[in-house]
Amino acid sequence: MTRIFFVAATLALCAAVAANPTAVSAAECKMLQAADLPVRLQRNKLIVDGEINGHKVGIVLDTGSTRTLILRSAAERLGLRRDQARGVRMFGVGGETNVESALVDEIRIGEAGRKNLRMLVAGEHELGRDMDVLLGEDFLHGYDIEFDLAHGAVRLYQPRGCEGVPLAYWATDGASEVAIDAIDEVRPQIRFSVLVNGHPLSALLDSGAAISLLDSPVAARLGVTPATPGVTPLGRGGGLGQKAIDYWTGPFQSFAIGDETIRDTSIAFAALFKDASYTMTGSHVPRKVESVAMLLGADFLRAHRVLVAHSQQKMYFTYIGGPVFQHLAPAASSGETRREADAGPAGGDK
16 A cells, blocks of 8 residues: 655754854753744644745644644645545544645745645644644654743754753753653654652643643543532533543642642643544454543643753753643633554555
């Protein structure tokens, strides 16, 4: 069968390596800046300007998406010819989304661009104005990423000679840090451990999620359900999938990441992966798409300055002020996150 790949790392931001690297604490360590992207926040989404085939598009920086893709609504508006993407299945908040592909004559992000790219197309609903492309972790994991939202910037670096050197160059008094899991090149994600009510949980840094979210079954194991005193509904919303889900916010005793602890806080929760299951060809047993217990979204990034050091398998962060967990309505906080399954089309191809 024909597999469809979008090799996002070839989008050639590396052509923009700065002539004057930023020195960190060790003289031999250099942070080569590949890009300084002006970012605007719209409904708590991180958006940069771009173009597809000469038409302006909004590009959402989305570390929660393992794959870079064009939203179907944008592909329709741009008049792109779409073909079914055989052998690819994609799941998100609200369940499965149909996956297609489209040939793009040219895509540009800032000063960088690529021509004649075949890109994935997915998403059952519009996510909002200027939200046309999701730039995923398949592209971003090739760099160390600095989220400096207080200054409206996301910066991409390629470190040289920085093994063992603290990379949070702005933090004169030091920064908190947490180890991130080794990157899976097929499904790259920024995963790490956090503590909620003292219990270790697997979390995902999802810059495409407007607010941080706990998965409802996990919240229930921690003693928080929609019936718990102090829990309030946020309404219904969704992500890439077809179905809407209910959102609540509830009280938790503590949240900790690295050496930072927040006590007596409220965290939103929803059944993020309720419909994210599938049946392999020839089997009647549904399988659950691999999930995480918590998403750390744009609210966490707004309250911190963060450097995801893929080169060191670490995330550095410093608190800069404001609420770490926001409680926006679902229409502004779809919390979408993608999961792909190794499930082929009819006939058993994979």
